[in-house]
Amino acid sequence: MRIPQDAATLMTTAEVADYLRVKERTIYEMVSRQQIPFSRATGKLLFPRRLVDAWLEAQTELPATGIAPPPPIYAGSSDPLLEWALRQSGAGLAVLTHGSTHGLEELAAGRALLAGCHLPEGGGSYNLGPVRRHLPGPDIVVIHWARRTQGLLTAPGNPLAITGLADVAARGLRFAARTPGAGSQRLLDLLLAQEGLTAENLTTAPRIAESQADLAAMIEMGEADCGLGLRAAAGALGFLPLVADECFDLVLRRRDYFGPAVQALLAFARSDALRARAAHLGGYDITALGEVRFNA
Structure with a gap:
């Protein structure tokens, strides 16, 4: 997915793994499946923290509110x-x-x-x-x-x-x-x-x-x-x-x-x-x- 370069502080693979409390290997697997926002603009994997936070929020399961998802x-x-x-x-x-x-x-x-x-x-x-x-x-x-x-x-x-x-x-x-x-x-x-x-x-x-x-x-x-x-x-x-x-x-x-x-x-x-x-x-x-x- 395309990430703007001014999105936010950029985290390395080790930093995002620590931030999400998972192993680095898990991060590499998520990148290969495009399950987490990332950038290769500098030739290495970088993770804009703001978009990682947005992605994490989107994965959060909330109690049923009676509000249906959009069609x-x-x-x-x-x-x-x-x-x-x-x-x-x-x-x-x-x-x-x-x-x-x-x-x-x-x-x-x-x-x-x-x-x-x-x-x-x-x-x-x-x-x-x-x-x-x-x-x-x-x-x-x-x-x-x-x-x-x-x-x-x-x-x-x-x-x-x-x-x-x-x-x-x-x-x-x-x-x-x-x-x-x-x-x-x-x-x-x-x-x-x-x-x-x-x-x-x-x-x-x-x-x-x-x-x-x-x-x-x-x-x-x-x-x-x-x-x-x-x-x-x-x-x-x-x-x-x-x-x-x-x-x-x-x-x-x-x-x-x-x-x-x-x-x-x-x-x-x-x-x-x-x-x-x-x-x-x-x-x-x-x-x-x-x-x-x-x-x-």
């Missing part, structure tokens, strides 16, 4: 690479994509195990403020998934010669909006504000695009002239880039970080297959995938 559901924002990885990794999570804010709400209510979000806060910041507001508890972890390129999806070849959002508004072109609270809708509001516009200046398509795939289908079928979406979702459609480094993160409770579903996903995320898929889709920077951005 195996990923909720939140639609992301083509993540949804493919969830299927390929065998994580066993069902996918429920109704936008970033909805995902955080589902996680907070115990109706999802994992949420994905890309909520801009202005000034280039993403996600951490909304996460703190929706999930104020002390057991929340935010894991980076990817930096993504967002822009305007158009018909193949951009036959309407769309040049940007101001052009879309001025010409009354049909724009495919996203659900309220979706990260793309929040980003749209910020981009429109930079042009001195609001969503009311746009002529919207008759229905809302429910996901990245739905957005692309609406444009392919002529239901909309354009919409704000991912380079990865464009396929053969036209694409006009607007934001090159949008931040997409995964949010979960600390107790679930070491669970089989999340570990299966993160293990697959380190594979050559995922890197190849990201390159094929385009518009992804997965250099920092797996880094812990926030650990309450």
Whole structure:
């Protein structure tokens, strides 16, 4: 598992064995089975104490409280690479994509195990403020998934010669909006504000695009002239880039970080297959995938 280098004091194998009151041989066996957080960044085994403490807390058996574990559901924002990885990794999570804010709400209510979000806060910041507001508890972890390129999806070849959002508004072109609270809708509001516009200046398509795939289908079928979406979702459609480094993160409770579903996903995320898929889709920077951005 990937460990941030600033996680906490680093313990050696002997120190972590003493800390857990087991033999060093037991630690080596746990490392071989990836049962304990560790790092090989310096060429030898090191154990960040903060993450060891979090792992130890996750293994603690508590008396029955009547609170059921969350269902195996990923909720939140639609992301083509993540949804493919969830299927390929065998994580066993069902996918429920109704936008970033909805995902955080589902996680907070115990109706999802994992949420994905890309909520801009202005000034280039993403996600951490909304996460703190929706999930104020002390057991929340935010894991980076990817930096993504967002822009305007158009018909193949951009036959309407769309040049940007101001052009879309001025010409009354049909724009495919996203659900309220979706990260793309929040980003749209910020981009429109930079042009001195609001969503009311746009002529919207008759229905809302429910996901990245739905957005692309609406444009392919002529239901909309354009919409704000991912380079990865464009396929053969036209694409006009607007934001090159949008931040997409995964949010979960600390107790679930070491669970089989999340570990299966993160293990697959380190594979050559995922890197190849990201390159094929385009518009992804997965250099920092797996880094812990926030650990309450």
